Amino acid sequence: MAYDKYTTLTSTAVPLPIENVDTDQIIPARFLKATKRVGFGDNLFRDWRYNADDSLKEKFVLNNPIYSGKILVGGKNFGSGSSREHAAWSVYDYGFRCVVSSFFADIFKNNCLNVGVLPVQVSPGFAEQIFTAIYDDATIKLEINLEKQTITILSTGAQESFDINGYKKENMLNGFDDIDYLQNIKDDIETFATTRPF
Amino acid sequence: MSTTLFDKVWDSHVVRKVKDGPDVFFIDRHLIHEVTSPVAFVGLKSRGLSVLYPEKTFAVADHNTPTINQHLPVKDPLSANQLKTLEDNASEFGISHWGLGHQNNGIVHVVGPENGITLPGATIVCGDSHTSTHGAFGAIAFGIGTSEVEMVLTTQCIMQQKPKKMRININGNLLKGVTPKDVGLYIISQLTTSGATGYFVEYAGNVFENMTMEGRMTVCNLSIEMGARGGMIAPDNKTFEYIEGLAMTPKGADWDKAMKYWETLKTDADATFDKEFNFNAVDIEPMITYGTNPGMGIGISQNIPTADAVEGGKATYEKSLSYMGYEENEPMLGKKIDYVFVGSCTNGRIEDFRDFASIIKGKQKAKNVTVWLVPGSHVVESKIKEEGIIDILNDAGFILRQPGCSACLAMNDDKVPAGKYAISTSNRNFEGRQGPGSRTLLASPLVAAAAAISGVVTDPRTLI
Numbered sequence: 001m002a003y004d005k006y007t008t009l010t011s012t013a014v015p016l017p018i019e020n021v022d023t024d025q026i027i028p029a030r031f032l033k034a035t036k037r038v039g040f041g042d043n044l045f046r047d048w049r050y051n052a053d054d055s056l057k058e059k060f061v062l063n064n065p066i067y068s069g070k071i072l073v074g075g076k077n078f079g080s081g082s083s084r085e086h087a088a089w090s091v092y093d094y095g096f097r098c099v100v101s102s103f104f105a106d107i108f109k110n111n112c113l114n115v116g117v118l119p120v121q122v123s124p125g126f127a128e129q130i131f132t133a134i135y136d137d138a139t140i141k142l143e144i145n146l147e148k149q150t151i152t153i154l155s156t157g158a159q160e161s162f163d164i165n166g167y168k169k170e171n172m173l174n175g176f177d178d179i180d181y182l183q184n185i186k187d188d189i190e191t192f193a194t195t196r197p198f
Numbered sequence: 199m200s201t202t203l204f205d206k207v208w209d210s211h212v213v214r215k216v217k218d219g220p221d222v223f224f225i226d227r228h229l230i231h232e233v234t235s236p237v238a239f240v241g242l243k244s245r246g247l248s249v250l251y252p253e254k255t256f257a258v259a260d261h262n263t264p265t266i267n268q269h270l271p272v273k274d275p276l277s278a279n280q281l282k283t284l285e286d287n288a289s290e291f292g293i294s295h296w297g298l299g300h301q302n303n304g305i306v307h308v309v310g311p312e313n314g315i316t317l318p319g320a321t322i323v324c325g326d327s328h329t330s331t332h333g334a335f336g337a338i339a340f341g342i343g344t345s346e347v348e349m350v351l352t353t354q355c356i357m358q359q360k361p362k363k364m365r366i367n368i369n370g371n372l373l374k375g376v377t378p379k380d381v382g383l384y385i386i387s388q389l390t391t392s393g394a395t396g397y398f399v400e401y402a403g404n405v406f407e408n409m410t411m412e413g414r415m416t417v418c419n420l421s422i423e424m425g426a427r428g429g430m431i432a433p434d435n436k437t438f439e440y441i442e443g444l445a446m447t448p449k450g451a452d453w454d455k456a457m458k459y460w461e462t463l464k465t466d467a468d469a470t471f472d473k474e475f476n477f478n479a480v481d482i483e484p485m486i487t488y489g490t491n492p493g494m495g496i497g498i499s500q501n502i503p504t505a506d507a508v509e510g511g512k513a514t515y516e517k518s519l520s521y522m523g524y525e526e527n528e529p530m531l532g533k534k535i536d537y538v539f540v541g542s543c544t545n546g547r548i549e550d551f552r553d554f555a556s557i558i559k560g561k562q563k564a565k566n567v568t569v570w571l572v573p574g575s576h577v578v579e580s581k582i583k584e585e586g587i588i589d590i591l592n593d594a595g596f597i598l599r600q601p602g603c604s605a606c607l608a609m610n611d612d613k614v615p616a617g618k619y620a621i622s623t624s625n626r627n628f629e630g631r632q633g634p635g636s637r638t639l640l641a642s643p644l645v646a647a648a649a650a651i652s653g654v655v656t657d658p659r660t661l662i
């Protein structure tokens with residue numbers, strides 16, 4: 001899926017300081033029965049957001065009107081478990097364009113990059129600073145500058161740079177995806193394929 | 199230069215390296231199932247693309263399928279629609295399709311090896327994280343997202359950063375009652391669920407050399423639960439014997455040629471890894487998990503650790519124990535069990551049912567437990583019948599269901615009710631994994647069997 005070009009993102013953020021958030025929590029398996037990519041945002045964190053009778057769990061952060069924004073700040077080892085890309089889709093469809101964490105699970109990180117959600121890995125100390133800043137004042141904004149690879153807490157000016165490989169960065173800045181790239185080198189691939197023994 | 203098994207297989211599949219970016223990585227075998235492939239086909243069609251090598255992709259229905267009355271139409275309309283979509287997409291693009299009722303049907307990671315789709319030195323991907331299972335044959339196998347499924351369909355390649363390399367060595371003799379599942383859970387408990395993130399693991403040492411292919415598959419299957427991209431074991435005579443003569447393995451002169459290549463697939467003596475761990479076989483007990491991730495496992499005779507003894511945040515730990523309804527420092531032995539699930543791509547192979555039968559033979563199912571015994575494939579189901587295991591099961595009050603993923607992820611009707619405890623031979627004990635509110639204890643088929651006849655967490659060593 002190609003997506004919009006990624007420019008600088010300035011937004012309030014939603015704090016979720018839980019460790020090892022797995023993709024079964026991000027989108028439970030029973031919501032994976034769609035054959036099209038629609039409506040996944042409604043079921044993001046379904047069982048943390050809603051009781052069994054579909055009433056709201058008031059305490060969960062997504063149900064707290066104080067917090068909103070396009071950036072989700074998660075705990076360590078975010079997105080572990082199942083490889084379901086539906087998890088990244090639901091994060092995107094809910095309206096997040098960036099997830100910040102001090103550590104990401106591999107496949108989730110890749111999936112995010114493939115669907116237009118920027119995973120920003122920060123140091124544990126910086127993650128703490130972000131949580132503290134948001135809990136002090138939920139209206140503060142973070143700025144994610146993909147071009148410069150920096151994340152800034154605008155209220156305090158604290159800044160850290162983050163890693164992203166150059167190829168993925170170019171893709172996101174231009175709204176290209178891997179399929180565009182691979183299509184362009186198909187001749188090479190077909191030549192290579194003839195050398196495979198099985 | 200000295201290289202590792204992983205380097206040998208990876209490097210021979212790189213079509214080109216992208217400057218400051220990932221490798222264009224060629225995929226030999228692609229497995230698809232009904233849950234993570236539909237949107238990939240939507241993407242393909244909307245871009246007007248086709249499938250480059252349909253003969254390298256295999257479609258299997260497993261995640262959603264019922265495990266009883268498979269001859270009847272699937273009741274849940276959403277599941278039925280996904281199954282139909284898989285079938286339609288396969289037929290439109292000329293991909294072989296093993297749907298419900300097909301003799302080759304079963305869990306995608308069980309049927310791949312059974313049919314010779316899985317070969318040493320091959321690269322195998324599937325939109326499912328437990329694709330790591332196939333690494334047992336010396337293949338590089340890992341799970342991918344749906345965007346990548348689309349890439350493989352249309353170009354037979356994905357864009358991948360080469361992972362770092364880790365080796366886990368375990369030597370010595372495993373103790374009585376300790377199975378490959380326990381070895382896997384032990385490793386995860388030592389490394390945590392993120393301890394191998396960014397790495398591809400090679401398992402080495404005589405413990406893995408002595409394991410059957412089924413056992414190796416169980417261990418490689420669990421690699422993803424410590425964050426690894428995948429795990430692999432160097433192919434040996436056991437591997438070659440297992441695959442020789444299977445439907446899709448090379449034959450005749452092709453086999454001889456392949457063998458020449460396969461025999462080179464081992465890590466050179468002086469090759470180095472980015473990280474290496476050594477464990478002793480004798481330190482491993484039958485394992486059980488007490489929390490809500492697979493790293494929260496202990497030897498079955500031990501007590502639940504206190505928060506200060508585990509890595510990570512206290513709040514997260516307490517949340518996890520409160521979800522499970524457990525307290526710090528309690529013993530696991532004697533805890534009440536409501537459900538037992540034997541199956542999944544981790545422990546749904548013939549050896550697992552042999553293990554289960556060895557414990558329950560001549561005994562009776564505990565009245566308070568509901569037991570789901572779900573073979574990983576029709577081939578496994580047939581073996582259970584041929585070997586007479588079915589009679590042992592039936593005499594003890596158990597019934598055998600039909601193949602599929604079943605309660606591993608509870609997308610079908612096999613759901614553990616809220617608040618109930620299940621001992622499960624699958625791979626994930628996340629909150630709600632086996633149904634909303636379900637509480638999962640991961641363990642081996644031996645531990646599952648001991649609970650199935652006693653109704654509580656029981657040390658299987660007392661029954662062997």
Ligand code: SF4
Nearest residue numbers: 328542543603606607
């Ligand atoms: S058995 Fe479980 S882990 Fe294995 S493929 Fe099915 S759902 Fe995934």
